[in-house]
Amino acid sequence: xxxxxxxxxxxxxxxxxxxxxxxxxxxxxxxxxxxxxxxxxxxxxxxxxxxxxxxxxxxxxxxxxxxxxxxxxxxxxxxxxxxxxxxxxxxxxxxxxxxxxxxxxxxxxxxxxxxxxxxxxxxxxxxxxxxxxxxxxxxxxxxxxxxxxxxxxxxxxxxxxxxxxxxxxxxxxxxxxxxxxxxxxxxxxxxxxxxxxxxxxxxxxxxxxxxxxxxxxxxxxxxxxxxxxxxxxxxxxxxxxxxxxxxxxxxxxxxxxxxxxxxxxxxxxxxxxxxxxxxxxxxxxxxxxxxxxxxxxxxxxxxxxxx
Numbered sequence: 001x002x003x004x005x006x007x008x009x010x011x012x013x014x015x016x017x018x019x020x021x022x023x024x025x026x027x028x029x030x031x032x033x034x035x036x037x038x039x040x041x042x043x044x045x046x047x048x049x050x051x052x053x054x055x056x057x058x059x060x061x062x063x064x065x066x067x068x069x070x071x072x073x074x075x076x077x078x079x080x081x082x083x084x085x086x087x088x089x090x091x092x093x094x095x096x097x098x099x100x101x102x103x104x105x106x107x108x109x110x111x112x113x114x115x116x117x118x119x120x121x122x123x124x125x126x127x128x129x130x131x132x133x134x135x136x137x138x139x140x141x142x143x144x145x146x147x148x149x150x151x152x153x154x155x156x157x158x159x160x161x162x163x164x165x166x167x168x169x170x171x172x173x174x175x176x177x178x179x180x181x182x183x184x185x186x187x188x189x190x191x192x193x194x195x196x197x198x199x200x201x202x203x204x205x206x207x208x209x210x211x212x213x214x215x216x217x218x219x220x221x222x223x224x225x226x227x228x229x230x231x232x233x234x235x236x237x238x239x240x241x242x243x244x245x246x247x248x249x250x251x252x253x254x255x256x257x258x259x260x261x262x263x264x265x266x267x268x269x270x271x272x273x274x275x276x277x278x279x280x281x282x283x284x285x286x287x288x289x290x291x292x293x294x295x296x297x298x299x300x301x302x303x304x305x306x307x
Contacts, residue, residue, distance in 0.1 A: 025052040025061070025106040026154025026178045033090055042093030050077075050104055051088040055154065055178035058082050058108040063089050068101035082108075084179045129182070137169055137190075141213035141258065141300065144178075150220045152242065154178035159211040159224055160191070171197035171206055173214060173222060175242065185243065194245050204237075204246060211237065213300065215259040221283060223249075223266060225256040236268065238283045249285045250277065258300030262307055267291070269298040 029051045030038050038048055050063055061079035066072065074095040079087065096102065139158040147153060158174040172195035175183045182190040195211075196202025210226035217223070222242070226235040236250035236259070250256070250268070258269035266285065268275045272295050275288040 023054060023056040023058045023108045023110045024154065024178070025054055025108055027053040027086075027183075028104070028106065030104075042096050042098070045092070047090050047092040049088050049090055050106075051086060052106055053086050053154065053177050053179055053181075054082060054084050054108060056084050056110065058110050060109050061087070061089075062107045063091075064105045064107075065091055066103050066105060068103050074102065085181065137174065139174070139214075141215070143215045145216055145220060147218045147220070150218075152220055155183060156180065157214050157216060157222060158190075159214045161206065161208065161210050161212065170200045171211075172200070172202065172204075173211065173224060173239065192239075192242055194243050195239065207234075210234070212257050213259050215261050217261045217264075217279075223259055223261065223283075225259055225268070227255050227257050231255055231271075234270075236266075236285070240283075249279075249283055250288065253288055257298065258302075260301050260303045262303040267301050267303060269301040272296055272298060274298060274301050 031049045031051065032038055033046055033049045035049065039046075042048070054061070059081050061082050063077040063079060064073050065075035065077075067074050075091055077089045077091060079089050137158065137160050139160055142156055142158040144156045145152045145154065154177070156176045156178065158176070160169050160171055160174050170189070170191045173192045174190040175185075175192055176190055177183045182188065184190040185193045191200075193202075195204070197204050197206045206226060207229040209229050211224040212227040214222060214224040220241055222239040224237050224239075224246075226237060228234045232254065233251060234253060234256045235248050236253070236256055237246040238249045239246050253268060253270040253275060255271040256268050260267045261279075264279045266277050266279055268277070268288070272293065273290060274292045274294075276291050277285040277288050279285055
């Protein structure tokens with residue numbers, strides 16, 4: 001798979017790609033070789049470090065550097081076989097012209113495996129990573145950013161509720177890298193601090209069962225449900241990005257739980273029914289429309305590619 005960024009000395013911009021594979025590079029960073037902010041200078045011989053996270057092992061990784069004006073390859077680095085997690089290569093800047101714009105394309109390959117013989121990709125003993133041993137993340141749904149045009153491509157999001165039984169992991173929205181390492185805004189923790197509950201020093205009074213489920217739209221906005229501890233009106237929240245505070249977009253549904261987005265339509269499993277709302281560009285929700293009444297507890301909802 002290819003993932004591109006634009007490198008104009010001091011500037012980093014994400015550029016789209018449309019290839020798909022089982023292994024891919026995400027969380028791409030451009031720095032000086034020592035990891036400090038890239039100074040845009042090649043003439044001192046220091047070069048540039050291109051870092052990225054592989055979601056799985058790769059039999060070969062190739063990094064090409066392109067002239068943004070002509071799309072011509074000005075440098076190729078063969079990284080060989082690499083493991084999942086963070087990897088990097090160095091480019092000495094050979095062929096670069098000062099002041100020009102360049103971008104990198106990362107291609108990762110692996111052997112073809114059976115589509116029906118699945119094994120565990122990675123197991124995380126979350127209860128042992130931080131805080132109290134044996135207490136893990138308590139989430140009922142996760143979602144991944146699949147849009148390669150977005151800066152947070154490859155990140156996986158989840159929710160963590162029930163603060164009283166899970167004090168180590170904090171209540172709010174969690175973020176992980178594509179290889180399932182912590183990627184929160186607090187060091188050593190998966191939490192997005194702007195989503196913290198009041199028990200953790202945040203501003204949101206979640207119930208003990210919230211946030212319940214999380215989903216993403218293709219623009220990177222985060223939506224999550226707030227199922228109350230006792231049956232009654234709940235809330236659906238939205239975060240514009242990973243650092244903004246949540247806002248309430250729906251507060252009129254009983255026990256909202258599972259969420260799914262298809263284009264600009266948000267589907268909600270609530271109590272014994274499924275509803276949908278239309279979202280504007282600013283994520284203002286229309287009045288909920290009943291899609292299906294099942295007469296039984298509905299925990300989650302999913303929409304296939306045909307809607």
